[in-house]
Amino acid sequence: xxxxxxxxxxxxxxxxxxxxxxxxxxxxxxxxxxxxxxxxxxxxxxxxxxxxxxxxxxxxxxxxxxxxxxxxxxxxxxxxxxxxxxxxxxxxxxxxxxxxxxxxxxxxxxxxxxxxxxxxxxxxxxxxxxxxxxxxxxxxxxxxxxxxxxxxxxxxxxxxxxxxxxxxxxxxxxxxxxxxxxxxxxxxxxxxxxxxxxxxxxxxxxxxxxxxxxxxxxxxxxxxxxxxxxxxxxxxxxxxxxxxxxxxxxxxxxxxxxxxxxxxxxxxxxxxxxxxxxxxxxxxxxxxxxxxxxxxxxxxxxxxxxxxxxxxxxxxxxxxxxxxxxxxxxxxxxxxxxxxxxxxxxxxxxxxxxxxxxxxxxxxxxxxxxxxxxxxxxxxxxxxxxxxxxxxxxxxxxxxxxxxxxxxxxxxxxxxxxxxxxxxxxxxxxxxxxxxxxxxxxxxxxxxxxxxxxxxxxxxxxxxxxxxxxxxxxxxxxxxxxxxxxxxxxxxxxxxxxxxxxxxxxxxxxxxxxxxxxxxxxxxxxxxxxxxxxxxxxxxxxxxxxxxxxxxxxxxxxxxxxxxxxxxxxxxxxxxxxxxxxxxxxxxxxxxxxxxxxxxxxxxxxxxxxxxxxxxxxxxxxxxxxxxxxxxxxxxxxxxxxxxxxxxxxxxxxxxxxxxxxxxxxxxxxxxxxxxxxxxxxxxxxxxxxxxxxxxxxxxxxxxxxxxxxxxxxxxxxxxxxxxxxxxxxxxxxxxxxxxxxxxxxxxxxxxxxxxxxxxxxxxxxxxxxxxxxxxxxxxxxxxxxxxxxxxxxxx
Numbered sequence: 001x002x003x004x005x006x007x008x009x010x011x012x013x014x015x016x017x018x019x020x021x022x023x024x025x026x027x028x029x030x031x032x033x034x035x036x037x038x039x040x041x042x043x044x045x046x047x048x049x050x051x052x053x054x055x056x057x058x059x060x061x062x063x064x065x066x067x068x069x070x071x072x073x074x075x076x077x078x079x080x081x082x083x084x085x086x087x088x089x090x091x092x093x094x095x096x097x098x099x100x101x102x103x104x105x106x107x108x109x110x111x112x113x114x115x116x117x118x119x120x121x122x123x124x125x126x127x128x129x130x131x132x133x134x135x136x137x138x139x140x141x142x143x144x145x146x147x148x149x150x151x152x153x154x155x156x157x158x159x160x161x162x163x164x165x166x167x168x169x170x171x172x173x174x175x176x177x178x179x180x181x182x183x184x185x186x187x188x189x190x191x192x193x194x195x196x197x198x199x200x201x202x203x204x205x206x207x208x209x210x211x212x213x214x215x216x217x218x219x220x221x222x223x224x225x226x227x228x229x230x231x232x233x234x235x236x237x238x239x240x241x242x243x244x245x246x247x248x249x250x251x252x253x254x255x256x257x258x259x260x261x262x263x264x265x266x267x268x269x270x271x272x273x274x275x276x277x278x279x280x281x282x283x284x285x286x287x288x289x290x291x292x293x294x295x296x297x298x299x300x301x302x303x304x305x306x307x308x309x310x311x312x313x314x315x316x317x318x319x320x321x322x323x324x325x326x327x328x329x330x331x332x333x334x335x336x337x338x339x340x341x342x343x344x345x346x347x348x349x350x351x352x353x354x355x356x357x358x359x360x361x362x363x364x365x366x367x368x369x370x371x372x373x374x375x376x377x378x379x380x381x382x383x384x385x386x387x388x389x390x391x392x393x394x395x396x397x398x399x400x401x402x403x404x405x406x407x408x409x410x411x412x413x414x415x416x417x418x419x420x421x422x423x424x425x426x427x428x429x430x431x432x433x434x435x436x437x438x439x440x441x442x443x444x445x446x447x448x449x450x451x452x453x454x455x456x457x458x459x460x461x462x463x464x465x466x467x468x469x470x471x472x473x474x475x476x477x478x479x480x481x482x483x484x485x486x487x488x489x490x491x492x493x494x495x496x497x498x499x500x501x502x503x504x505x506x507x508x509x510x511x512x513x514x515x516x517x518x519x520x521x522x523x524x525x526x527x528x529x530x531x532x533x534x535x536x537x538x539x540x541x542x543x544x545x546x547x548x549x550x551x552x553x554x555x556x557x558x559x560x561x562x563x564x565x566x567x568x569x570x571x572x573x574x575x576x577x578x579x580x581x582x583x584x585x586x587x588x589x590x591x592x593x594x595x596x597x598x599x600x601x602x603x604x605x606x607x608x609x610x611x612x613x614x615x616x617x618x619x620x621x622x623x624x625x626x627x628x629x630x631x632x633x634x635x636x637x638x639x640x641x642x643x644x645x646x647x648x649x650x651x652x653x654x655x656x657x658x659x660x661x662x663x664x665x666x667x668x669x670x671x672x673x674x675x676x677x678x679x680x681x682x683x684x685x686x687x688x689x690x691x692x693x694x695x696x697x698x699x700x701x702x703x704x705x706x707x708x709x710x711x712x713x714x715x716x717x718x719x720x721x722x723x724x725x726x727x728x729x730x731x732x733x734x735x736x737x738x739x740x741x742x743x744x745x746x747x748x749x750x751x752x753x754x755x756x757x758x759x760x761x762x763x764x765x766x767x768x769x770x771x772x773x774x775x776x777x778x779x780x781x782x783x784x785x786x787x788x789x790x791x792x793x794x795x796x
Contacts, residue, residue: 020331025079027314027338028082031342034050037050039096057253089342089343101353108436117134130172142183146524149178151524155531155537157205180206184210194521210278234278247277365404372418376411382407408426442627455652479623491520500638501638522548525542530560547593560604576629582673585763585766594608594730597630598734608701618631620652635674636677657699668720670710705743724756
């Protein structure tokens with residue numbers, strides 16, 4: 001490792017030791033970038049992105065990066081890791097090779113350039129973030145890092161302003177800065193503008209660096225950015241005399257001294273005043289092109305390529321060092337040679353660590369195939385597979401497993417010791433894959449939401465009967481009092497207590513810093529929730545209606561839902577997203593796109609409480625866990641009466657455990673949310689015809705019926721009806737797959753299963769449109785009656 005010698009003040013910028021340390025880091029990074037490209041082009045890795053042309057600004061940024069700070073990035077950025085001593089070149093190359101044993105950032109789950117540091121330990125306990133350099137897990141979605149960056153910075157504001165949070169391992173009185181890096185091309189995306197606006201409104205310590213090399217892959221700035229300058233366009237955001245707005249710095253990416261000065265001074269101001277800042281780092285280059293997918297010579301002019309050679313940041317840094325008599329050309333050449341040797345050594349070690357076990361497996365499998373060919377000389381297909389196996393170049397486990405499985409298909413009627421050894425190899429391969437690739441989608445320890453013990457609600461003669469909104473309001477009051485790290489926010493949540501009064505009066509009681517309003521900006525509302533949850537706070541972020549969640553879908557799907565999985569369980573964000581849906585009227589407020597959520601939010605739990613007592617119990621469960629979740633409250637339940645439990649702030653509803661609301665013998669009716677009340681109305685009518693319905697409330701779509709309670713019901717009734725107000729084939733198909741396939745419910749059926757859903761189109765506005773477009777009690781009655789009549793017409 002390179003010994004760290006950091007510049008700590010402006011006067012140290014020309015310190016020889018510090019400057020040469022930085023130059024060595026830049027040389028190491030460049031050699032690493034060159035190696036990444038070579039390893040991809042020689043077939044040893046799948047895809048490569050690297051830092052070439054972007055080194056100098058990162059060593060300058062590192063001088064302002066303190067322990068406790070955070071980074072939210074796209075991909076690339078390994079120079080900063082080298083500068084802060086957060087990773088070795090071997091670590092970075094292990095990720096390039098998708099080495100599940102040695103990639104410290106993602107366990108082989110993300111392509112190279114996606115970095116992360118651990119926020120939790122092996123026991124899922126939080127690490128002391130204020131004592132660490134923190135990298136939030138990078139994502140590839142363009143501008144997707146902006147929302148999370150805003151949230152990480154916003155957490156610093158909360159830690160600074162809330163006296164109840166001062167003594168904590170998560171923050172040093174809110175002095176932390178979040179560095180958020182983004183390419184100039186990605187500033188065309190809406191999330192960038194939403195985050196910049198929100199940062200200016202909130203005044204949070206967010207330091208945005210726009211990394212500007214003149215292109216968005218092949219598309220030049222003139223097609224990307226007005227005036228071809230993001231800093232010029234953002235002038236209207238520049239801070240005024242009251243420090244409202246952003247500080248804006250425009251620096252050349254090859255100017256080492258100016259970069260150091262800008263970051264040292266600028267970040268100190270961000271840290272002290274919480275004024276967000278934008279650093280427009282311009283005139284950068286990309287010597288190897290955007291990635292290993294193509295050559296930049298295809299779209300850059302000869303003049304541009306000539307300019308890039310001259311203004312390569314490492315070359316300009318070298319010239320600056322010589323011009324300032326800090327080192328001779330010979331001394332720098334020696335540094336460059338050392339860097340090349342170090343990276344070559346790191347490459348060899350990383351490749352050996354990754355490839356040696358695979359070579360051993362390959363050799364063993366070849367021996368077994370040779371034996372197979374001896375045992376079955378007449379089987380030409382085995383000889384062909386052995387030849388294919390031998391011709392592999394640097395095979396991975398999946399290639400070996402694939403060929404073995406094909407051989408086993410061919411020899412499925414045979415049984416020898418060799419065949420059994422091959423079966424064992426495949427079994428072991430799948431066991432490895434289970435750990436390497438299928439673990440940690442959700443929490444698995446004691447704090448996993450599915451492991452939170454159930455606490456039953458308690459009722460007494462004194463238990464009051466209240467409207468649903470009053471119950472949830474009383475609940476949130478209790479939680480805000482009990483848990484000092486709980487925060488609630490969203491559109492109209494603060495002053496008026498949300499549009500359905502769930503937080504009515506609570507801002508006045510607990511302060512604007514605990515219960516607060518946001519602008520109409522769903523993407524960054526989710527970003528605030530993610531960042532706060534990653535820093536030890538427990539946000540309840542509200543998206544006003546379920547349909548509006550579509551605006552927030554990318555950060556939910558690409559960031560929050562994947563976080564634990566893509567970091568291999570070293571980062572978590574137990575954010576709770578609150579919304580309301582079901583039984584809404586109108587094309588834009590249908591309230592039922594559940595299949596959209598089920599398709600994109602694996603990694604989050606989806607809770608669909610039928611009333612507000614159940615909702616409170618689910619919130620209690622989630623707040624005791626470290627998993628993220630979406631809670632969809634019933635819009636038409638806020639003014640329905642419920643009995644309030646005496647232990648409202650303590651009882652829990654287990655996730656993944658359906659509840660049988662009414663026992664029956666003729667048919668099992670499965671539903672959730674507001675459709676429960678539709679089902680109950682239909683059941684009242686069916687009882688008049690002596691049809692006995694067992695009503696099952698799923699309660700949570702994810703997880704789904706972990707104990708197979710629906711199967712137990714089917715064993716009794718042998719008939720299945722699913723009621724859902726999503727589109728046909730939407731959530732009902734998901735439910736059917738679980739019941740019929742995973743639970744083997746198919747074998748219990750005496751009749752074809754029935755799904756009762758909404759129409760294929762969104763419901764029009766008005767009561768008539770709602771009645772004829774969404775399932776109603778009469779629809780349920782009719783479909784169930786016909787089902788029973790078909791099975792036993794003599795009964796009627």
